[in-house]
Amino acid sequence: MGKTKFNKIYAIQLATIFIGFIIFGFSENIKGPAIPRVQFEFMLSESQLGTLLSLNALGYLIACSYTAYLTRKWGIKRVLIAAFASMAVSGILIFFSHSYPLFSASYFLMYIGNGMLEIGLAVLSARIFVKNTGTMMNLTHGFYGLSSTIAPLVATGLMEVTINGYTLDWRGMYLIMLLLSIVPIIFAFFSTFPGEEANHGERVPFNILLRDPVLWLMVCVLTFGVVSELAVGGWLVNFLEKAYGWETVSASGMLSAFFLCFSLARLFLGPLTDRIGFTLSLILFSGISAVCTIAALVGGEKLAFLFAAAGIGIAMVYPTVMAFIARRYGNGSDTVITVTVTLMGVGSVIGNYLIGGVIEIVKKSFGADTQVGLLRGLQAGYGVIGLCAALSAVAGIILFIYLSKRKEVI
Structure with a gap:
């Protein structure tokens, strides 16, 4: 009887995580087809649009920074319900937003929910997946990859749907997609989660965690x-x-191929990370991505398929890091996840500015208004993407050496 009860609870926990990652993928990636329509309706300039997206990224980072604290105060169940509820409410507000200030506030609320959801799902996964951690972390993040892959297609289709003479457009699309957050709220409401009813021992003080070289390498x-x-x-x-002068359809197809490789890798290669270890997996997979990206650039158009293949390697980094944190830090994993994800967010913003800056600098040095200058600039900029994958592998090697000396390799 106890086993049946456990399996039922575990099934509901899994449903909450899997559906949560699907909703997360949708909410983050339906904006692609919607943004041009939003820009046209509110008559936004490129700089205003950039400011809107930057403020939303800031909201995401703010939410990431306080969610671990709320998890300790409220419990993971209430945090997840709050995250999903804020996303559902933001969908309703976006639907009724006929002024730019209201739309901006509604969109900001959605990203607050996204930030809370990312940390909440990561913390819950770290608590639940005590066995086959790498496999389960990659599997759950695979659902995020799948929903991210189809989100632009679903969004485009919904915006064309007409009901009783009313076309949903971008407002109706956001309303429907974000109201799906109600489904995981129901699962979370009727479930219990680890940490709700038990104390898992003393937490490692925050200042001690920050002095751990392993955390910074991660x-x-x-x-x-x-x-x-x-x-x-x-x-x-x-x-x-x-x-290369590709048509938009062909270029978008290559991006879809990247996301397909990305999703399949997370769904099927998780067991490999458990078998060879998380630290070696990080070195191996980030290295594969770096090699594929750089080879695609050096080999020219005939090796462009390697851009998609790079998704196989880079897909494994995030969930494997989460698995590593869950295994090494145990009871303090929520704090470590918050620190790493927040700093990652800051780094991501800097990284994208860096890519754009490199393109401009190299383009000018080869002739800003020439095709050669454009080609070299784009190659250099995209080379930064491959370089980042390589640096991820280098950091993994340093981590492996550090842990090997202490016989703490995971």
């Missing part, structure tokens, strides 16, 4: 890896169109 591995991962979505299509 920040480097994660930041360089995620910069490389996220930058592909922003730069691959642009590179293929301008450097």
